[in-house]
Amino acid sequence: MASQHAHRVATTVDAAATRIASDLHSDSGYGGSIIDGEQPAVILGNVNNGPQSEESRRQWASHVHQMAYNQNRVALGRSINRTVETLKGFQKMNSKWPAHYPAVQRPESTPLQRTQSTVQDSQGDFNPQPLRRAATTAEDHTKPAVSQPEEPRLVTPKIAEDFNVLKLDLKLGSLSPSELVHSLEKSSVASLLDGKISQSIKHLLSLRDRIEDTSSKVLITGDLNAGKSTFCNALLRKKVLPEDQQPCTSIFCEVLDARENSNIEEFHAIPLDGPAYNRNDETTYDAYPLEKLEEIVVENDRYHQVKVYVEDVRSIDQSLLRNGVVDIALIDAPGLNMDSIKTTAVFARQEEIDVVVFVVSAENHFTLSAKEFIWNAANEKAYIFIVVNRFDNIRDKARCRRMIMEQVAHLSPQTHADAHELVHFVSSNAVIEGTDAVKIKEFEELEQSLRSFVLDKRARSKLAPAKTYLMNLLGDLETLADVNKNTISAEIDRLKEAYNKIAPAFEKAVKARTQVSDEVERTIEETVNNVCKFTRRTVSEVISRIDESPSVAYEGILSAFAYAEATKNAMLSTIQNSVTKSEEHARKKTTQGVSSISALGLMHLGDEYVEKTFRADFMFSRKRHQLNRDIQINIDAFDFFDFDRQEKIAGAGTALTVASVAVPQIVGIQSWFDGVWKATNLIGVRNTRKLIIPAIALAAAAGAYFVISDIPNAVPRKLAKKIRQQLAEIDYVHVNADRIGKETRKVLKFPAEDLRSGFQRSIEKQGQTVEETKKTMKESEVAIKYFGNLLREAKAQRGAVGTLDLEGHSCSE
Template sequence: MSSRYAQTPSQQQRPANSDSGYGGSVEDGDREFSVSVLPGQSSDPERRQWASHVHQLYFNQNRVALGRWISRTVETLKNFQTANSKWPATYPAVQRAEALSEEAETSEQPRLVTPQIAQEFNVLKLDLKLGALSPSELVHSLEKSSIASLLDGKIGQSVKHLMLLRDRIEDTSSKVLVTGDLNAGKSTFCNALLRKKVLPEDQQPCTSIFCEVLDARENSSVEEVHAIPINGALYNRHDSSTYHVYSLDQLEEIVVENDVYCQVKIYVEDVRAIDESLLRNGVVDIAIIDAPGLNLDSIKTTAVFARQEEIDVVVFVVSAENHFTLSAKEFIQAAANEKAYIFIVVNRFDNIRDKARCQRLILEQVAQLSPRTHQDAKELVHFVSSNAVIEGKDGAKLKEFDELEQSLRRFVLEKRARSKLAPAKHYLLNVLGDLETLAEVNINVTSAELEKVRDELSTITPEFQKSVQARTAVSDNVEVTIDETCDNVYGFSRKNISATIAHIDDKAIVEYDGVLSAFAYAEKTKEAMLQKIQKSVTICEEYARNQTVGGINSMKALGIMHLGDEYVEKAFRKELMFSRKRHQLSKTIQTEINIFDFFDFDKQEKVAGMSMGLTVATMAGGQLFGVSSWIDGLWKATSMLGPRTTRKLIVPALLVAGAAGAWFLIADIPNAVPRKLAKKIRKELEAMDYIHANSERIMKECRKVLGFPAEELRGAFQRSIEKQGRTVEEKKKLEKESEVAVKYFGNLLREAREHKGGVMKLDLEGPPSGTTA
């Protein structure tokens, strides 16, 4: 069928918001094309025909231009979808009046807050419902990744819808969807348009599937019903396996409470003249689709919402008795994202007593739901009674319906630029407007994020470098502390143990009970000496404990000073040091006591003692005989007594001298035993290298214990530096991502504005921009 159609003279161009271009045949100053009259074209019919050709040329050119902008927008959306998966876009909240007043009262705001916009999104709106939370509040209670996922789904839906829009404007036919609430009279209205009862009517809901009414000439002028099974093959009129054929009389049993078919194609004959019939109009192929009621069930309601994506014109039938229900409002608001104009039929108006009040309330609701429809309410909002048309009894009501039909005809046929192209343009502008808003918001957010991360990097990078340097310095300090502490402990231990061993026999440390207990005395003396040495070692160990505590406290101070709360201080119990008694001399010293340990013949004092014994005996004799020395006494005695007597006395003298020496040795046992045992112990300890071994053992224990907090401190520094390093790397990565995001959203804003400007320049009822008529 030809796509040409008769066109009334066009009117002068005015802004779209103030004039819809309806009523082209009425001389009311509306828009009119400036068409030059060619030679020989002076009659009105020729002029109208020429205007029709020019208008069709404009329509085709605008259709092609609009298709190009759709393709560019689809590409932009797909790129945005990819970018959103890498850098989740910030979704702004709607700025309310109370929020504005609160913002005015508070001067201090967080550096990075969720940005707000002045109005809701149109197409990319994340509309969720849960409890008392508003959609905006609910969206912003989610994580950013969840919001990005929801936004990704919205972008995908928009891309799909734009593709359908492109197919729709390429299609030369037009589809009219008749929808509304249950029992609003949709089927009755469709029958009124056809001027005969085709679709079943009842006081109860009777249409449960989509019924598409087509001109019978598309089916070889045969009136019949093609029922398409659920989950069946795609409908093809030339393939009878894709549908079941029924007569028009069987239509009611198919569409009422049906669970077999998803849709029916109804081919009917309209014998009226082409200037009266909408279905057979002589201009374009028209399909009238009667939809199930919106409140029938949730699945079918969702199907109606989805079906409007492939529809050129929406005729919404509302009951004058019930006005707009919640589902009706939701549908019109969803359709308004694409269709600026919706044809509204207020049915059963004859049942209303206060008609003026009903009209006022309906128009007030229309103004809120679809402002542009309200602007052209005379053409788009009609109050009728469809039953009267079928019955044909009331001439006034028939006239009202005829006016409705002519308005619908003008909208579908004569104003195809608005019914066919305007929805695509309107939807494009909404999508691009949402993209522009998102781009502007995210430019601000990413710029602020970039500035923030750069400020953070300027702070944490020097801190990180300082921590690296501090780790080296602290590690050196720890080593110095350990070395100094260990050297101090070793020096003290060596000095103290050496002094103790050197003077273990200085004082009588065991009481001597006489010669009969000499061996017991020697054993006790040996044990006392070993205990004295052990005590000195114990003193050195205690000194080492205290020094170790000091070293650990020094390390803790370094940790707290450089790491603060990141440094975890561990408890240290110094009494656990030296728990293994490795210095017990009773198990290591093998000194045996013998008879020679009781007499010290190695010292000159001992000989002098024996001489002293002889001297004592001689002095006694000298006093008796008046001599001063035993030599002199012996000489004098020999002279006085003579040799013979002297020989007799020498043996007793020697016995006396020996007895005196023996007495001296026995008397020297308390002094000889300590000296002899001390000498033997020193010699054995020297052979064992006892002083160095114990000093080194104490020092090693000290170094070992100090090594634990030293490693903990180094580990804490390493963890802190690694953490800071990761933070620095993450911030640098975020900086690069922010730079890319700022650049991307800048390009997105430029593209959105460029596309939006190009679409806005399209005058759908006039020549494309840059052309003249």
């Protein structure tokens, strides 16, 4: 039965051989270390040739695995390209619409605090949680296996734990990193996020180059004096790197196969601030023999890295450097806590390598620097190869092993899950010395596991970091997109509610401005018309009746001229008082108008209206009426006698009346005619002729008396006539009414203009608010559409990356 099953398998594999071989156009990493004249590690032979059948089937299975590896590599490369484009789009959007970053609501524990939490379930065993950070951090597995009430979506502690790659961390004073981030302005947070996106794009491109590179870089790091150099020498089976109890490695030492250097064993020291290293360009490095390596590495201030070319004479199935499959570079790094600069360099360097071999001292376990490094590496590396060195120095080995494994479970759960392959307790010194067969065997098992991890399980060592980083990054994008979508949706609702309030208020304000402007103009016109009419009526009435009640006393003919002058001044003063009265009326009406306009401003603008102080006494202060300067009245003799035609008739009638009254009383007759007739009869004609002249003289004397006695009445009439004539010539009433009206209008224009300006500012402000709200709503609609698409895209890409089965075609299966 067993032979029949083997035959069926062999036949199936043989039938697929042609198809598989046609797909393998390139070795895609395998065979990269094969040089001319060497036999490849995989021999394509007849799968039915007896003893070679099992080996052939294994080789063909390896090719099938390699095909799956290539397919996954291509798929990851495409996913990286799509993610880079997505990040660039997000970066562009973030510059236009700063992405919302969740706010802190309560203190968040640090990664190191989380790594120290309990990770055991009720039976005391490790209890894995659902994959989130691709099971790369203890944060995913340090929560108790009890149900917790789900927190609101925008509460940071939950979201902050979801962030891995795009997590914004700053350190300043007593503020926690997240609290500090969220104390910044939105634009500053967007700037920090933009920097993170740029770093992610750069790292993705580095990952793409890394998975396309056929070689593999193995970083050997750990705490200071943990035995990294000793471990590296043990892998090489000879002392190449300097070893001491004191810190030895102060720069990066990259150990390569000597065949890449024309089989010459030496090292190339790369100067600080020098050009990029090129093995074929000797100006880019200084070449030294291996004997000088310790001198350069231990005390160095000239170089930042050395390339050590070493020949490993062991067979390809034993050597790590010369493995016949891929080119391997072993990078011995400075100790993590040597100093801050070198520690930072180690943190940065781990991003460009494929496999992390972390050497920890069995005596000291994991320090804070070690935990922080592993936590940082876990963003993309689910598996870390851990070497517990100097295990032979521990007396209670079981206790040490248990404590180390508990710490590994906290730091890297996936590593803990595959601890039988990835965690090894060895003594590197014993391997070089060759004194203890048991310890050498333990180290050989470690070496085989490392070879298997780097070579056979390249999906873990080469592709898994890229997958894990993509999963973390896309998960961060998904979280950010979801948060921003919800936030913008709430913002749009708020904007719509605000717009529904401010838009009608804006339209109402525009209408109110027109109505108020019309009302203000009406107030101004009514006030001006009122003061103009009042001025015309008051001044006209005074001028028309100026001679009716003179207030100057007449003291006789000897003071007639003084009387005339005083009468003129009194008349002019009366007219001037009427103008002054009109100005006072205008002040009163202007004050009422200003108050009305201010009331409109306060009613419609409220606190936005600034009411200015109005001083009515300042009106008409610069253009006071100067009547004596404008009116020039010269008094002459004719001003004392009124020879107007009507007044002459009236004067003559009066004189005759006097004569007719006086003479008849003397002679006892009733009329001139009767008197003359009777006198003629009595005294005769001759005597009558003699009496005519005295009668005429008497009448003239009586007329003169009347004229002189009429001076107090004639002077006011004559002067009033002259004044009216001059005032009419200069249009005195209209000029003053116009002057007072213009002054009133001018004063009322100030509060009216202030009110219009206030309305204009208010409307412009409201209009700007309306436009900004509309603009923000449009931008928000674009943003929510973008983040909705980003959420779907991130989910789709994350789902596609998650379906990649990097473990399904392992050669060990």
